[in-house]
Amino acid sequence: MPLVTTDRIFDGLADKFERGLYGTPRGAIRLAVLEHVLPSELPTDGRPALDVGAGLGQMSIWLAQRGHAVTMVEPSRDMRERAIVGVGDLAITPVDATWQTLPERAPGPWGLIVCHAVLEWLAAPQAAFAHLATLLAPGGYLSLMVFNRDALRFSNVIKGNLDKALDDRLEGLGKRQRLTPISPLTDAQVRAWSTAQGLSIEAVTGVRIFHDYLLERHPTPEQLEKVIELERRYCQQEPHWRLGRYLHYTLYKPETVS
Template identity: 65%
Template sequence: MTDSTPLSSAGDRHFDGLAEKFAGSLYGGPRGELRLALLDDLLPRLLDLDGQPLLDVGGGLGQLSAWFARRGHPVTLLEPAGDMLDQAREALDGLPVSFVQAPLQALLDHAPGPWQLIACHAVLEWLSDPRAAFATLAEGLAPGGQLSLMVFNRDALRMSNVVKGNLQKALDDRLEGTGKRQRLTPISPLSHAQVVAWSRECGLSIRGVAGIRVFHDYLRQPPASEDDWQRLVALERRYCQAEPHWRLGRYLLYTLTKDEPTNEERAP
């Protein structure tokens, strides 16, 4: 049987033909609800927002683009999957959003900027070379610009496998997905240490970091009542930036800023 979700020629995970599954698995249900609720709380605190234009890289179905557009930001949504882009156009009709069908790697050709504000949420972990993609994002930023980056946390994936009893898999560090069939385990989960190292390489500074879903994904049973759900949300909000809890968030959310050039670098 032919694999319906092949990797691209570059080895990246494609989502063509998976818009409905993507919406259900990543945004439908409590996991997606909690993720969006935490972003709603964190983004205004982690970013300096004044209505500046936003480039939403790998914007998918447009949830993040909608969040910024409704707060007065003109948005350019860059997304390679045509069916996801079609759904985003429909969902964001009437909002100040323009659409570009292109992968992250082509950002500098299709939306070169430089941009004062870029968002790239849950994208790098689906790429075969996330380090090069990170460098592309940094290149697209203007000096002093902000990058809102969210990545799938490798350490959290290891912890999740241990909780599920996949002990040998955790010992062998076989955590990546294959990118085949319809499983949605990322092919390149990232560690905080990698983001720190790549930021230094690219002249970016980490101004803030938070964990998204630091407790939820390890629960043995889902919340049994609305009151329990609200208690869980309160716990997630209280500890998402607290040591050591943020480090085991299923996702890690960063604000990175591009360093201003020094006087020596400005000199001709």
């Protein structure tokens, strides 16, 4: 169970996310890997899409550019307002909602739901996952990305936090501007929850497998290009994907059998 009993909403942190994630090699790698795998895993028929916890809107824009009408859900006001700036004339509708209010604000059912780097910031991630499954239409796809608890343990060992790793004290406290997730998840949890909700796992991808362990944390553009090539090459290969800082799942809800 997480140490924090309330969800983390990132009011006041839009600048930190923009500079500290998407303005860095970490963000470039994340988007490059997703752009590498998602076109062949998600539907291309332009069905309406729900982007839950859209943050700065990168995935909403990516989907809209590929013909989807996107409902972009983000409870943080400044994150939502920052995302709207980049929307332009794309078919994106911003919505202020938490996962608890989704059934009222964006009931669906949805043929495509995107939920990236959200569950790990919730006090009840399993309940939120079940909510998403109920909003998914039969024949629909869920693009889910979660923070990998096993990779977080590995990172703590590398940093010398040995007692923390031995005691399995990996959760963050959700305080101030610290960005250690309050509910990091394991592959086993996601698989169990998917089975319980009747969702099949079509593909699993490790995101940021190698970068965080580089001796040079600020690679040159030429080095970054090679790191991205490595990340893309091994993101779905055993055993490498299992150590991705994030794990991405493409989940499918089977058609109802009559």
